Amino acid sequence: MSDNPYAALGLTKTATQDEIKKAYRKLVRTAHPDLNPDDPTAAARFVKISAAYDLLKDPETRARFDAGEIDATGAERPERRFYRDHTQSRGQSPGGGQRPHFDEGFDPSDIFAEILRQRGQAGGAGGAQGFSAPGPDLRYSLQVGFLDAALGAKTRITLPEGGNLEVQIPAGLSDGQTLRLRGRGAPGFGGGPAGDALITVSVRPHPVFARQGDDITVTVPIRIDEAVLGAKIDAPTIDGPVSLTIPKGANSGRILRLRGRGVKRSGAKPGDQLVELRVMAPTHPDQALTEFLQGWAKTQTEDPRHDLFRKGA
Amino acid sequence: MSERITEAEAIARVTGLTRTRLVAFIEAEAIVPRSEGNALLLENVDIVRLDLLCELSDIYEMDAETAAMVLSLIDQLHTSRAEFAALVKAIAREPADVRARLGAALQAAGKG
Known part of the structure; x- marks a missing residue:
């Protein structure tokens, strides 16, 4: 005390x-x-x-x-x-009425809570609880843009029965993946829980980027001078342009890796961006370049197709 | 199996209980012992009722009649609680829609 x-x-x-x-x-x-x-x-x-x-x-x-x-x-x-x-366990009182048995610690103020609790438990209990079952799952399909799938986004799908459903696209979602929105399916029966919404997502292709798992691939054209002399250029990534150093003598097909510039899926190591170089000849070469190359060609002994014929013959 | 508690045992077990008091409570019908031959026999529930009767008498200086009246009110309270609990249990066995309807009605009644 x-x-x-x-x-x-x-x-x-x-x-x-x-x-x-x-x-x-x-x-x-x-x-x-x-x-x-x-x-x-x-x-x-x-x-x-x-x-x-x-x-x-x-x-x-x-x-x-x-x-x-x-x-x-x-x-x-x-x-x-x-x-x-x-x-609480027995009838007793002189002339007292019938005493139904009841639980220890019963609190009448719990009546609402009790009724609501019983409703919540009803799913699958069967028997005296009456029939109840979870609602069926509802299936939807959703097309999302390449960047939305890579970076993550919020979107809405319009439901055929009216209304719409907000869908959170996680970063790094792949084409054909199914999202499950718990409890957003059809309502349950007899107090059972609602079903889930199952959304199968297809990802629209991108004109520039492609995906290899969490890596993003992109082809970047470079000029002859950039290929021969090396250069610093801007390369597009899914997060915006990033500066990229072209080494001297870079050829078409060379792949440069931009580490960590790919898809950042939660809980996974971020992917890389793989930049494939493509050397572009000038569409309209000028006089000076043409003359220079004519002269330069005469001095060249290296045959770039040497291996091709030796191995292919 | 009923307990068989004699008057003497009861007086020994209940604080503040005397033979005079016990007789007064029995006359006021606050407790109703079974009689077996010459002996009056009590049960465990009578012992706790006597505890309460003695407490009411001591704390509030009630005589046996008054304490018996208060105890009868407590009996009615317990009966109501038990009936209420049985009602809740019965409702809990009803289908969900019936419970939902009753819950809504009760909530509405609570607000009104």
Whole structure:
């Protein structure tokens, strides 16, 4: 119990015997388990205030406590059972009515919660609960753009029965993948849970980018001078242009890797972007270049097709 | 199997119970012992009822008649609670739509 029996009764040391009795009687009314059968905290409070009262009801004991001769702890009562504990298991009262059995700790204020809980549990319980079943899954198909699938996006699908459904496209979604939106399918029967919406996604191709798993591939044309001399150019990525260094003597078909510039799927190592170079001859070569190349060609002994014929012959 | 608690055992077990008090409670019909031959026999539930009766008498200085009246009110409270619990259980066995309808009606009644 509390160290201060006066506080337990809501009193101070100066209280009269009459005040002590009155305070105790009032508190018993709210704390006696048999007078408050629905209050699970009643017994503990009742024990506490009774112990306090036991100490203070007798002026002699009270004086000894006030003088510090005895402390508050000696006054506790042993565990006891209350009448309310008995009324729940058997019929008893002279001339009393029938007593249906009910559960220990029943709280009438729980009636709404109880009813709602039973509704929630109904799925699959069967028997006395009545028929209930989860609703069926509903299937949809959805086309998303290449970049939306690679980067992730929010979109909506319009439902045939009206209304629409917000769909979160996760970054790195692949063509043909199915998204499951839990509980967005058809409603359940008899209080059962709703089914799921299953959305099969097809990804539209992109004019520039392609996917190899989490890597993005792109072909980047370069000029002859950039190929021969090397250069710093801008290459497109799914996140925007990124500067790319072309090494000297780079040929068509050479693949440069931009690390971490591919698809960033959550929980996975980000993919790379693979840039394939394609050397482009000028569409309209000018006089100077033509003359230079005519002269340059005469001095060349290297045959780029040498291996081709040797291996292909 | 009923418990067989004699008057003397009851007086020994219940704090504040005297023979005079026990007779008064029995006369007020707060408890109704079984009689077997010459002996009056009590059950465990009578013991806890006597605990409560003695407490009411001591704390509120009630006489046996008053304590018996309060105990009869408590009996009615317990009966109502038990009936209410049985009602809730019966409702819980009803199909979901019936429960939903009752729940809605109860909520509406609670607001009204």
